[in-house]
Amino acid sequence: MTLDSKLETTIDKILTQTTTELLTTLEKTFDECKESLSKSSRSLEQEYDRILDEGKKESEKLEKQIIGSSELEARNKQLLLTAESVDKVFEKAIEKIQNIKKNENYPKLISTLIDESTKALGTQEIIVLTNSKDKDVVKSVISKFPKAELSSETITCIGGVEVRSKDGTMTFNNTIDSRLERLKPLIRKDIATKFGIGE
């Protein structure tokens, strides 16, 4: 074998070896690229899902927020209107009571109110106060309570009496106004029900 042919064989060998190496490297790189691509597509999908998930959560949150606040707003408006209407009913009722001609039962009522007050105060030694209109009615029934006195002082009220112990330490307000005020929270629901609320 000549020197040239030997050289040729060596070159051929090197060429073949290089080609094989190159092909292997190419193949490996191709595989790596494929793997990396599949990995990125996986992480891309995950990222995509995550963004979708977050978006969904955010939109649900916003939906809740919008629905919640508008429901509340509507409910609050209804509350205000109901309260306004209930107050109007009370005003009308008071007006009506004021205009009612106090009939023969009224002295009986005053007598009951005084009796109730003496029991609450725990003493018969009392001073009775009333408005200027009802003074005569109170005068007519006060004789039933021997230790009671009618005050010269008058109070502002629709009707009824305010009773004080003679030593001035105790007072019992039994006016129609104060009784209405005490009953107001209890009757509010009944009135609201008439409007079809809270049935």
Added chain:
Amino acid sequence: MSKHGGVQYSKIAEIKGPLVIVDDVENAAFDELVEIQTKDGEKRLGKVLEVGNGKAIVQVFEGTTGLSVSGTKAKFVGKVMEMPVSEEVLGRVFDGLGRPKDGLPDPIADKFLDINGEPMNPEQREYPRDFIQTGVSVIDGMLTLVRGQKLPIFSGSGMSHNILAAQIARQAAVVGTSDEFAVVFAAIGVQYSEAEYFRRSLEESGALKRSVLFLNLADDPAIERIITPRVALTVAEYLAYDLGMHVLVILTDMTNYAEALREISAAREEVPGRKGYPGYLYTDLSTIYERAGRLRGKKGSVTQMPILSMPSDDITHPIPDLTGYITEGQIVLGRDLFRQGVYPPVNILMSLSRIMKDGIGEGRTRADHQEISNQNYDAYSRAQEVRALAGIVGKAGLTGVDLKYLGFGDEFEKNFLSQAIDENRTIEETLSLLWKAVSLLPKNELTKVKDKYIEQHYKER
């Protein structure tokens, strides 16, 4: 609510701190509501603390500033303090005494309930069961809140307990059932900015419509704080037992409540107990905490989450100490975690939900819940030991497994414990995070979980 009026007395013997002593009183009853009228006609509320020898000691909720012995009148109303309740209270904001604070009228009452509540018949009590999802991983995953449970949060001053409280109030829900859920939030002695944060936070998240807020501010009279948790619990009981809702009551901060109790006790010249708190602090706290529970034959439940800041982070302080005797576990916030910027800074090794086991597992959360939670407890405890060891011998002195535990500790705090304040995680997400954390450890280190769960959920990292 009584139809009858009360007798007004004008003989005031003494005004001492938050107390008014009325003379020559007949027929006053313990706990009776009293209307105090000032010289100028202003009305304040109070209640009878003591009666005897013709005297009545009245505790004035709105304070006694501006009151004088002459001219002040006390009207004994003839009933105990009551809270008007109806479904309308949902979505409303009240002050510490239960009066509207949102510019809306008084709710139209369905009932008037005694704020001291009806004592629960022990025989009628049902054991707390079923899960409440708070959306906060560390609570749902490792310190699960159960319907009817009382689980306090022990915090320290300046820590993020109020942020956590608001997050729980926004996110809490019962899962897997169509039962209605409501949150009653009572802020006791909080700053204006905090109260505003609570209100805005619930309003903006749309959670206000299923919540009731009671706000007693730091500059409101301290005595009002005695009433705030009671009116809140009265509303909660109505929602739970009359309307069949599952109600979560968050009371923050119970330390302010105990301070108010101490103030009254000092004014009454009672013999002080530990740190000046009255000897009956335990009994008094139990009248609040014991109002949590479920009743046989009733659909709803009252779950309590009282929050208290421990003075000087001292867990042996009488307030956390006595609270711990009554409640069913505790969630402790750690100062170290807080300093590291971890939110929520829950120190799980000091925390415990005693009845967690009854609220989790198959049919409630997931079959592997208890075991994966135990495994994380175990691993985190080991991680803390390894951290201490690394502080002495350095990382170089640690074994391969130790290093894995070190990594687990960091992962646990960074990805499981830490959570954004508006992040609402489902129980599934929480459990996956627990599995993800332990997947940093070699399989053979997982000794608390069954093999079948390891096969299902473990993904070596």
